[in-house]
Amino acid sequence: MFNPDVPIKSSNDDLLDRKQFAKQLARSILDYKQSDSFNIGLYGKWGSGKTSVLNMTVEYLLDLSKNDVNKPEIIRFNPWMFTDESQLINQFFKQLSSNFIGKKDKKKLGDQLQILGDVLGLTTFVPGVGILGTAASKLLNIFGKTLSNSALNKNIQKIKDDLVSEIKKNNIKFIILIDDIDRLSTIDIQSVFKLVQSIADFPNTIYLLAFDYDIVTRALEEVQKDNGESYLEKIIQTPFNLPVISEVKITQIFISELNKIFKNIPEDKFDTNAWAELLHGSISYYLQSLRDLARLNNTIGSGANSVRDDHLTSY
Known part of the structure; x- marks a missing residue:
């Protein structure tokens, strides 16, 4: 029996x-009533269960806000799916705009999000030259004329200002969760924080960013x-550390999984207490997350068939 090591959904x-x-965490997010953009950090090592906590947080966000007249727009964004900053920005705004498809009263808001994403996703400048090739022609289609760098910046700012006004007018509240930031390259990690801090810092918007603190701070040292x-402290206004898994809990889960693996093994071949002592005595130091535990159980399970005639603590 193999443990697939996937995040829980519920x-x-x-x-x-x-x-x-x-x-x-969900209640704290919903209780935030200020209009300024607000950034929350969820810190945890790889394999420590950040995605599982995000999934449960979304579950509670939906449940706690189900009776609200003005329900928040809850958006999950995975930045590791994109290859560069332009694509990341474009797809971020496309995902936001997709939340308003079919909502006639918010069509303008959706269109503005899409346009801003299209423009920001195309604006690759070459010093002294400006915008080149396909990007220049697409921007011409959007604005109806060729623009200098300074004129383009003014137009982008106007689009953003109009978007901000539309968000306020419709009393939209965004809750945006971004996971897997620590999977990204250094430059892409920097792009995510640039997006949050200065590009999509909309009113009534809360970001929940999940990542390994050490990996991200190293990437931001280049900024x-x-x-x-x-630098990170300037962006993350409220940090939360993922609760540490106790050794007792690790042991309980370990033994539970072993019982599943060896459920058809005679009792005289499988000593639960001996395995628990082995875990406390020499293995627990190496088990810092459920991912570590899953790998250990998978290793034990893969060799179990070959040692069924032996005492299993010897294995």
Whole structure:
């Protein structure tokens, strides 16, 4: 039996007692009533369960806001699917705009999001030359005329200003969750934080960003020389650390999974207490996440058939 090591989709599947943490996080997000854009960080190592917590947080966001007259627009965005900054920005705005497809009263808002994404996704400048090739022709189609760099910047700012006005007019509240930031290259990590901090810093917008703190601060050191932590502190207004998994909980899950693997093994060949002692004595140091635990159980499970005639703690 192999453990696929995939994030849980529902709080019903929570083995780590993190559902209350996710619920409190969702409640904190919904309780934020200021109009300024607000950025929350969810810090955790690779394999520590950040995506599972995000999934539960979305579940609670939907449940806690189900009776609200003005429900928030909840958007999940995965930046690792795109190859460069232009594509990342374009697809980000396209995903936001898709939330308003079929909503006649918010069609203008959706169109403005799409246009801003199209423009920002095309604006690759060459110093002293401006916008080149296909990008220049597409921008010509959008604006109906050729623009200098300075004129283009003014037009982009006007599009953004109009969009901000439309967000306020419709009292739209965005909750945007961005996961897997720590999977990205250094330059793409920088692009995500540029997007959040200065491009899509809309009113009534809350970002929940999940990542490995050490990986991201190293990437941001190239933006603010040798001080990635300070740079991150300017962007993340409220950080949350993922709750640590206790050794007791790790042991419980480990034994539960072993029981599944060896359910057809005679009792005299499988000593639960011996495995628990082995875990405490020498293995637990290496198990820092459920991903580590899944790999260990997969390794044990893959060799179980070949040792069924032996005592399994010897294996």
